[in-house]
């Protein structure tokens with residue numbers, strides 16, 4: 001058995017990184033709208049105004065000064081405002097996906113296009129109409145949408161005025177939003193993901209420069225608990241609204257190795273694996289908190305507000321399938337003076353056996369196979385890799401070509417690892433949507449030059465360019481890969 005005939009080959013994007021049109025069609029504000037562009041070595045900043053009118057900026061990993069309100073300020077560049085303007089180019093872009101033979105397209109709905117502040121009684125019809133046209137366009141080509149309901153874009157009003165997800169009231173607002181879109185797009189969408197990289201709520205906090213107090217941890221675990229409950233409600237509603245609906249969790253899948261065979265390193269790696277990766281999917285796949293959760297809470301004196309009804313809801317709202325992003329692996333060690341490496345949120349020590357990208361992320365295709373085996377063994381649910389790819393510097397030649405053999409090499413090795421996981425290990429892998437199938441704004445650095453796409457978009461970091469789309473060499477490679485059901489990888 002190799003890739004099944006109905007395997008979901010495709011690509012993935014997120015609304016805030018590709019749509020642009022940030023203040024068009026009644027859309028409300030989100031945090032990415034006040035986030036500037038950065039680089040591999042300089043952070044992205046969030047800009048704000050103090051009550052006395054003083055303006056300021058803070059890194060993504062710093063806490064906001066008391067009284068500050070996020071704001072768009074003159075003199076800064078906000079790459080997500082325009083992004084690649086998928087909002088106005090979706091027809092052309094979907095036609096290109098269809099040309100590659102996509103069976104699935106992962107995209108997200110921006111909550112703030114549907115409920116601009118999150119608190120309105122009625123949804124924004126213009127927002128609903130936009131996504132309906134996108135789904136109808138996909139249907140023309142028999143491309144199945146895979147819709148992320150939340151991809152880093154809580155309406156700014158909820159975040160600033162309501163205390164964000166640590167406030168239980170946000171669950172009801174999310175329920176309303178989820179119910180609206182599940183009802184509106186019944187029949188057009190069958191595959192849903194609740195929260196993108198939900199485990200990064202913890203990992204992000206862990207990476208904060210300050211305020212890692214017990215109160216901060218309390219806030220973060222309550223925040224996550226409320227998301228788990230909202231996710232469970234969504235799964236239940238999705239099944240009630242349309243029994244054809246399937247809902248998955250979405251985990252930032254970073255595989256960690258112990259740097260040495262020192263048992264201290266192995267234990268530290270296991271603890272990181274539990275708190276950074278497994279904690280969320282254990283709740284979402286099994287419907288209850290894992291035994292080690294208590295240890296994690298005790299470490300920071302966390303006492304969660306969990307009701308009897310929450311426990312019942314979690315049980316009744318287990319996801320149907322497991323999805324994750326996979327880019328690289330890292331190493332965990334208790335030893336000092338080791339060389340560090342970066343990665344998708346979970347950083348660690350440098351692995352001497354692996355090569356690294358320009359942004360310091362390791363290449364580890366076998367790690368993908370290991371990850372698939374670990375998690376399939378744990379939950380025995382169908383799996384999808386919904387993000388994978390190489391962020392690289394591409395050169396657009398005068399004749400409109402882009403020779404991205406490095407990307408083809410990366411993808412080929414990962415597809416081969418998937419093939420082995422299916423064929424040899426018998427993992428039930430049902431889909432693969434590569435990240436940023438069309439170039440878009442990097443979430444981590446806000447750059448355009450960190451490109452993942454099969455399709456080059458002519459926009460640079462100064463947000464200049466024609467916006468024109470070009471097929472890279474990898475476009476033709478992926479087309480061949482899909483047409484041959486993953487057999488022809490040359």
Ligand code: BGP
Pocket residue numbers: 014017196197252325344387391435441442443444445450
């Ligand atoms: C994941 C996100 C994506 C995406 C990707 C690549 O964390 O779900 O939104 O951006 O990582 O990261 P980056 O854009 O920083 O290269």
